[in-house]
Amino acid sequence: MPPKRKATTAAGGRAAKRVASGVNTPVSMGSSEDDYTDTVGAEASETEAEDLKKLISKFSASSYRQKNHSAGNVGDAASRLFKRDRDLSSLTLKPDHVNRPLWLDPDRGRIVMETFSPSFKQAQNFLINVAEPQSRTTNVHEYTITGHSLFAAVSVGLTTNDIIRQLEAFSKTKLPEGLKEFIVTNTQSFGKVRLVLKHNSFYIESQDAAVLQTLLRDEVIGPCRIEGAEEISTEKASKMAGLVIPGTKMAAGARQANEKPVERLRDKDDDDDDDEFNDAEAEKDMTEFLRDEDDDDETDQVHSFQVPGSHIQKVQERCNQLGLPLTEEYDFRNDDVNANLVIDLKPTAQIRYYQEHALNKMFGNGRARSGIIVLPCGAGKTLVGITAACTVKKSVIVLCTSGMSVVQWRAEFLKWSNINPDDIATFTSDHKDKFNDKAGIIICTYSMVTQASRRAHDSQVVMDFIMSKEWGLMILDEVHVVPAEMFRKVTEKVATHSKLGLTATLLREDDKIKDLNFLIGPKLYEANWLQLSEEGHIARVQCAEVWCPMTTEFYTEYLRTKNTNKRSLLSTMNPRKYQACQFLIDFHERRGDKVIVFSDNVYALKKYALKLGKAFIYGDTPPHERIRILENFQLNPDVNTIFLSKIGDTSLDLPEATCLIQVSSHYGSRRQEAQRLGRILRAKRRNDEGFNAFFYSLVSKDTNEMFYSSKRQAFLVDQGYAFKVITHLNGIDQMPKLAFSTGLERRELLTDVMLQNETAGDVEKIEGDLFGERQGRPSGKKGARRTAGTLSELSGGQDMAYVEYNKSRNKELKGKGGPQNAFIRKLKRDAEKRKAAARSLQ
DNA sequence: CACCCCGTAA
């Protein structure tokens, strides 16, 4: 990849998207009335297999354009780096540059890595420690060195020299001076100041009293100190003090372990993982050795001042700004104040290599470092958390976003570890347990801990218990929610020695994500999605964006209104989008896929589902009905498609679907897009020969959806997913019973859409006018929505055309009591039999 | 239990 690649800049990732969304796209979905005449009776002449072949060939041939780069088009993901003044060609290359994978941007800390380089694996293992992955596509990875990433590197045990030496070794050019300086200035002060928990109080601690003096003179930190006899107390550093100071010699142990000269390259990639593990073992021994030495020879003094829990965040944030981030490490093996917990992994629990890598980052020097581990959905985040708990062996508090995942975490703990069930308690609104022994695990929801007012009596009791205890480890599930105003309170309410944050998508659309650096700790590990799916740990997914032109009726209305809600509703109700959805469901059901359709908008959700005769779940669906529908989806061969609102993004335990269709979504939320894709990464069938999961995003052409869609995909594109654009679904013209194929039907739909939209607004206004103070029913919103629903039903006349289809599949699946349950039981038995048969075949 | 209300998140 010579630097002169800048010549082809325009072909780069999102630039291609702009080209594709331009004017002259090959649309063959038809724009004339004729294309939509009823095709019932014109049975498709081909067999299913031929159908499949045809569609798949379409996917890989002429009717799509790849927005992302593809193999053979090396370097497009990085090409934006080489624009204008980003030309690196002036730099002189080392003679053996071909064997070195890194391009270093002298000014901005950007690093571009060639994945086809012979020393790629080593370089990647190193880079993941010191830089933030920005984008990791097939041939090129892009990283950035930042203050935070260097903090993470130092806290993982690397020294300034390690970083500089290894960067130099992997770089194609001489290490730029500016970058070297940046690394030096940013790493020097790290690790000087620590946050320590002692006897349920927080202390800011350092070996250097002068640093503490400086902090106390700071206008923000100074007033936070708890008034005591002494301003700064000094004691001899000892094991009993809770936290042993990470001396530089400790880092030396880690340095040796991390060092891997480029010259000593090995061909076999797989060996690498085992080596890393052994190195970590060696590292631990070294740590032990050094610790003993420290205690014998040195009489280090530790200085500290106390800060109340309520001010911790302020101090942490300020220290971050001052370039002196607080290190949090828990020397759990030498903590004999807090009781030990009897817990171990079951021998059957097998940790995968990347989980081990992640845990090595956390426990690399024999202590628990606070930080964040990022793994895609289905890659075993829970097991990482459980293994961490089994390592620390102290009381653990696990925080989840929903009651469902509380239950799941408990089940997983029982599945993977030998923990005594009496030692795990759950704490939610309908289950308020404590554990009886001195040490234990408590699993609860964020809101249970953060709720400030209106406490039920027995939850106050449990809350007091939690706050009175000193916790060894706090596991924060879905840690990306923590920066929220309310949820961030957990870190000040619960006194814990270490924190482990877990998430699949360390993303927010606001800028609060950086707060996690001081709220939890640095990002310790981030898995490479592409690599995991190539290795079969998560499913391979084909992503496609399907462009659906707007019908003239809908587009006219779209242009006529400036109201964004109305506009987005028109875009999602676009009849041609509905047709595309109908076609794709049919296609994939016949292929044997289980299909989930997502729609954020519940009006659209119901309309689509009812007309297609599929079951749907959204917020108001009562729990028993949800379960029934999900069971049927999982077991009943006749139920292969369900519709979900954004309920499916987070809080549903979804069965193993293999195909996903997105009809409407939430603006430009990258997290939602990634999370939805995550729903199919678990697919059990993923290791079948040639298995692919499918992810479709239906987008109405020439609407705002186009813009948001590309925003939403940004994260996945950076993870290496290639989104293909499909402008025509081959065979849709021959589709029997294609909906909305007449102008009349489409106009009826439009009327319904417009009515739905207006009534919601009107009713609220009327209610306000009529009742002024709105006595008796303080929440006008709920009433308004209900009324709107009724009015929409009253609009009856136009709905006549739908009546024959508009039968709720939900009701069919709902029934209660004996017969239905017996049916489900039979399905379950059948499924068991099939599984057993499959096992005996192997 | 079934229902409502409330605050909060994204």
Added chain:
DNA sequence: TTTGGTACGGGGTG
């Protein structure tokens, strides 16, 4: 160029 429908968990009530 960037908003607010929707859904949740928690607390009550009869």
